[in-house]
Amino acid sequence: MHKRISQIFEFILDIGMSIIGIIMVLLFVRQLFNVSALIIGPHFESNLPEITDGSLMLFLFFEIIVIVKEYYVKDAHLSIETFLFVGITALVRVILIKHDNYVETLMLSLSVLILILTLVFYRKSRKR
Numbered sequence: 001m002h003k004r005i006s007q008i009f010e011f012i013l014d015i016g017m018s019i020i021g022i023i024m025v026l027l028f029v030r031q032l033f034n035v036s037a038l039i040i041g042p043h044f045e046s047n048l049p050e051i052t053d054g055s056l057m058l059f060l061f062f063e064i065i066v067i068v069k070e071y072y073v074k075d076a077h078l079s080i081e082t083f084l085f086v087g088i089t090a091l092v093r094v095i096l097i098k099h100d101n102y103v104e105t106l107m108l109s110l111s112v113l114i115l116i117l118t119l120v121f122y123r124k125s126r127k128r
Helices: 002-040 048-073 080-097 102-127
Strands: none
Touching (some): 002 048, 080 102
């Protein structure tokens, strides 16, 4: 009975991850076209903030696609390292875009440091 319930949940999770993966790939391609259009467009210099924001969004979509890929490659096992990398990437993205408030930037930087230290301690604990 428990095995059957587990299989049902695993099937639902597989479908959900597939849907998320497809949506992220579509969003990635759309964002790639948007950024390309801004780069090729006539007002490159005035579009620089949008190009930067769009490029950073591409990395975020890419990270989520990597998570979905890892889910299938590692047989439905997601490593905590992957989520830490995504968190670090997302926080650095926010720092790059919104850096006008120095207190907020400092707090975000400390958050990045905490995530990096967590990653270091996690890797050291795994080696033992």
